[in-house]
Structures are given as structure tokens and as C-alpha cells.
Amino acid sequence: MPTTPQSDPYTTVRLPDQDPPGPRGTPARRPRRRGPLIAAIVGGVVLLAAGGTVAAIAFGVSRAGALQSRPVTETFAGAREIVVDLDEGAVRLTAAPGPDVEVRTIPAWASGYEPTTSRTLTGGVLTVRGDCPDFDLGCEVDEEIAVPAGVRVRVSTVDGAVTATGLDVPRFAADTVNGGVDVAFGRAPAQVALETVNGSVVLTVPPDRYRVSTSTVIGSVTTGVPDDPGATSTLDLQTVNGAITVRSS
Numbered sequence: 001m002p003t004t005p006q007s008d009p010y011t012t013v014r015l016p017d018q019d020p021p022g023p024r025g026t027p028a029r030r031p032r033r034r035g036p037l038i039a040a041i042v043g044g045v046v047l048l049a050a051g052g053t054v055a056a057i058a059f060g061v062s063r064a065g066a067l068q069s070r071p072v073t074e075t076f077a078g079a080r081e082i083v084v085d086l087d088e089g090a091v092r093l094t095a096a097p098g099p100d101v102e103v104r105t106i107p108a109w110a111s112g113y114e115p116t117t118s119r120t121l122t123g124g125v126l127t128v129r130g131d132c133p134d135f136d137l138g139c140e141v142d143e144e145i146a147v148p149a150g151v152r153v154r155v156s157t158v159d160g161a162v163t164a165t166g167l168d169v170p171r172f173a174a175d176t177v178n179g180g181v182d183v184a185f186g187r188a189p190a191q192v193a194l195e196t197v198n199g200s201v202v203l204t205v206p207p208d209r210y211r212v213s214t215s216t217v218i219g220s221v222t223t224g225v226p227d228d229p230g231a232t233s234t235l236d237l238q239t240v241n242g243a244i245t246v247r248s249s
Helices: 036-049 054-065
Strands: 011-014 066-069 072-076 081-088 091-095 101-109 116-122 125-131 139-147 152-159 162-167 171-178 181-185 191-198 201-205 211-215 221-223 234-238 244-248
Touching (some): 125 139, 181 191
Parallel strands (some): 081 152, 201 244
Antiparallel strands (some): 116 125
16 A cells, blocks of 8 residues: 655755757657746746846746755555656656655745646556646756566656666656656666657666667767567667667676
8 A cells, every 4th residue: 555645844955057958849748848947048038028137037047046845755566567757857767675666756846836746556557747837937846766676667758867777677668858868777678668859868788689779860879789680679769869878787
């Protein structure tokens, strides 16, 4: 049975500066959200056009920098699959020591732009969601998830990186629009699909037989794992602007 959520007290955090956004993309599920930094700049320009000054722009950027945070940690038993769906925020996955999934949700927002978050377990599928307002001066939801062995994983975020270490899962899929994807497995997976528009893709797998497929428009491809057309395990890595690296652990 799920444990009772544990909420930490409100704190004030300051997020590190983000890199300038790369090419935009539109995922099939929903429109791309604006990142906090872009929202702050656009908000400042609108104020200036309405008769504001340079000080108004500085106010908008400052407001986006100082955010509130209320982390929540929950534990779930009996999950066979994890589905993560975010618009703003990073996802970090690690191998769980036992059979339960532990989810730590870390939202951060400027006053008036609090995101909506949810974590629900239905029919063995644990769905983790985070959604920021369409236009905001600072909002994101990071997820830290401990994944038990044998649990399938699907991750989708619009503006944020996806990282994973030591996983022992049969199937893993991750896609983002603006952010890198870096995934490492402790045991050979049966199927991996990694995709981003603006960012690098790095995959580390144990020695085994794999069918390897890579695609990038701007960036290099380095493959340290032989492509075996007869293998049943598949590795599919795609990006538009960024390098691709496949290596054996």
C-alpha cells in the first residue's frame, strides 16, 4: 500500500542559470511550454512595450530566479510500469534497492505560478505528472525516481534533461525537446528508445547482442557497441542537434 506523502516545509531556492534554448519542437501530445528564462524575457519585453522601463525587465528576471519549493516523497508498491509526463523539469532515475518505487517530486515556482503535480498508481501503472502554467515567470517540476528491477519505464518532458543510472529494466523509453538524455543500465535491456531535439544522447549498456539504430542532423555519432542485425535487443537513439554516444560498460 502507498505510504502517506511526506511534505517538506516551504523553502526558497535559486535555480542555476539555464543554457540558451535551442531549436523548438512540438511533441505530439501537447504544445511546447515556454521555459522560465524565456518567459521572464518575454514578460519584460511586454512591460517595456507598454511603457515600462529596463527596471521592469530586471524585476521579471529577478522574480523568476527566486522560487518557492515544496518537495514531496512517496513510496508505491506493485508497480509494473512507470510513466512520467512533464512539461518543465528534469527527470533523474536510479535503481531501487527493493521492490517498491520511490518518487521524490521537487516543484519550484515563482509566486502565482505554482504547478500542478500528481502521482497515481492504477492497474500496476504508476503515472507521474507535472504541469506548469502556459505562461509563467518561473515554474518547473523535477522528479527523482528509484526504479525497481523489472519495471518498464516511459519518460516524456518538453524542457528538461533525462538521466538514469544502474537500471535493471526490460524496456525504457525517454524523449524530450530541449535537454540531454544520459542513460546507463546495470543489466542488458530488451528495448531502449531515446530521443531529443536539442541535446546529446548517451547510452551505456552491458556487453550483449544489440541491434543499434542512430540518427542525428547536427552532431557526431560514436558507437562502441556492434550493430548485430540478428539480435533481439534493440537500441534506438535520435537527436536533431547534438552528439550520440553508445558505449559498453
